[in-house]
Amino acid sequence: MQESQFEKYLRLERQYSVHTVEAYSNDVAQFLDFVTENFETDAAQVNYPMVRSWLAVLLEQQVSNRSINRKMSSLKTYFKYLQLSGIVDSNVMNKHKSLKVNNNIQTPMSPDEIKSLLSQPIDETDFTAVRDRCVMELLYTAGLRRAELISLTIASIDHQKKQLIVNGKRNKQRLIPLLPSMLERINNYKVLRELHYSSSTVQELFITSKGKPIYPTLLYRIVTTQLKSISSKTKVSPHILRHTFATHLINNGAELNGVKELLGHASLASTQVYTHSSMEALKKVHALAHPRNNKKR
Template identity: 50%
Template structure:
């Protein structure tokens, strides 16, 4: 079946994560169900653009966001591109499709004052979990790495002597990120405590639970949300906001956009430029204070 071949292609050739592959598969399954119900069409390879458009209308009527609709249609578009590539179809029905308009997602980073309070004022317990949680927060803020990258960080990829870590990002792309002196000290303290945790030395990943198991997504979220609730009134407090904060603060302090792009592991500058709106606001303040015409 063409869908099975496509899923295999995403997994084996494109090296997409299991989570991403699952999302693609669900989107295609949803469209299959729609075609079967609305048109008694079993093979979606034979679907026309009017059919897809009616699917989009039905999705919008269920009140899901335009962003979610666009993601589903993007999955379908990728599938049709795959069918074109393999010669299964001659025309891509979505070739000229335009995505639905979406409101810009405004993600507000933590301020430098909030980060200062978090890392230098807020007390952390002097225990394995306390040190681990502080290291999780510091590492996300100091490197801008993704939550999944932190969860899968291997012991062998932390180089204390060279003050750097090797991160495996999207599409299995590796990058080296330098570490701050404060982060190095935390790593040393954490590794000392980690050795006495059950199963700790058997685990290949850096971050583990108090039972010695690999740390997981919801725990990382709970760590970030829990601690930042003590210092910030912002609605969204997540690992991704820390990545956003890293990029914004780096740019505010004059870091080169290309350097930030490399540190974040972005494939293109366009992905990094979404973080520049905050630094532009900061530049306006500096410009206003420093320009002779404003004196």
Template identity: 45%
Template sequence: MKELIDNFLLYLSSQKRFSKYTVISYKNDLSSAAKYVLETYEIKDIRKISFFHIRSYIVDLMKNGMSAKSVNRKISSLRSFYKYLIKKSIVDKNPMLKVISPKIPRRLPDYVSKTDIAILFDSISLGNTYCEARNYIIMLLLYNTGMRKSELIGLTDESVDYAQKRIAVVGKGNKQRIIPITNDLLTKIRKYIQIRNQSFECRESFLLLTDKGKPMYPKLVYNVVNRVLVSMATSTKKSPHILRHTFATHMANNGAELNTIKELLGHASLAATQVYTHNSIEKLKDVYSRSHPKA
């Protein structure tokens, strides 16, 4: 079964052009399922895996406290894997066809308030060292563009178009989208690049690098953002994705159309963007004070 998984992962990276981190996620999901059916049912032949075994695996994940969102990601990985196996005529039955994904409770996305964002960016700057400059640019890019962590890591110097004042991002499914950026951000990116080039003689082609001049990786981006948010923001979550939610929420609260936010975020459908139609308490207070006769 390992060989089939390895072949599928190669297909994702070479033909589908999925990012390294997306392929790693698929590998973890499929390896987890393969390990379960081997240890629980002693199944080594993929053709012997049925809907019963898949359902048992999903139930086990949920019994062990895995969130519906994480379970759905594993189900999605298995669905893609079985589509590949059917296409290659490796199996003739798809046990995933009967699988129903658990419903994800709809929660309003956590985000950083405008006040906290202003305080946050007043407290950090390009600084005097490479790490200070890089960390500052990471925070600026995530909040000003709403890009994903993986998209940030994939940026190169060529991603930034100074003449057109925009940045090209490669998102999910290797799809490129263009995000406009401000003159102020462009100026700070230029200054950051100067500091970076002075810090490393031989460097990678990526825009953002580690302390040693190597390509960035997800955990490092998380740590950078987490350290800043822990010290400043009042939101309960401190991950890079919070800045994506914050970008979208602030855009929505300032009157941006949902379709515009969808395009900027790189969402495949409008349904994923509709969660940002919620109103912040600040906006509700503003509308109330302007609209209610007794306010």
């Protein structure tokens, strides 16, 4: 089937993460089901009006513009693959324009909220409690993406150099320094992991109570449960800790290029998103440092 070959193309040639491959594949499958049912045709015969018809249905279903744009991006990649494979002559998505999306800037956790989160007492002999604390602390102190944390292995921890080896988007590897407190937390977790799951052959660092690799839904549940216990924010997710990591670094004077490298961003433009939530702190720095500011005199 073309879909399975498409997945192989995404993984090997585009070097997309497992999560992205799954999302793109689902989007394409939904579209192909739509054109088969409504136009009785296959991918090779698709034209742009058919795409527009699907887009109209998605809007009627009140799918968000952001999600629709992701689906259209999936289709564009799919038809590019078909074109490269010689199945179609041109990419029907070439002239498509994305829908407008409101850039709602996510509010990061405050330093007090993070302090409250990481100072809550836990049973240091309870595997689940120690694992969950380790997950939360690592997301905040290393600024990891959800998929990056899930894919960490025992070998990802370089104890001698006190750093974390992370495989990011497109399998691009980066090194992140580990704070002494974070390294101690990881070591405590690994002791309990070995104590309770010594027979496990799983190489992933974080595992479930059944000894299996941790999975996206469980990670999301861990993070939302923990954050809602100390914050009134309605929208919380693993990404908010990555956002908080970047914001707190910038607020404390970290250079943007350094934060970019720690986050694994390909361009500085991606990192600059986090300066919006840091604007008040930046204004204070500007006011204190600029020679034309008369108020400080």
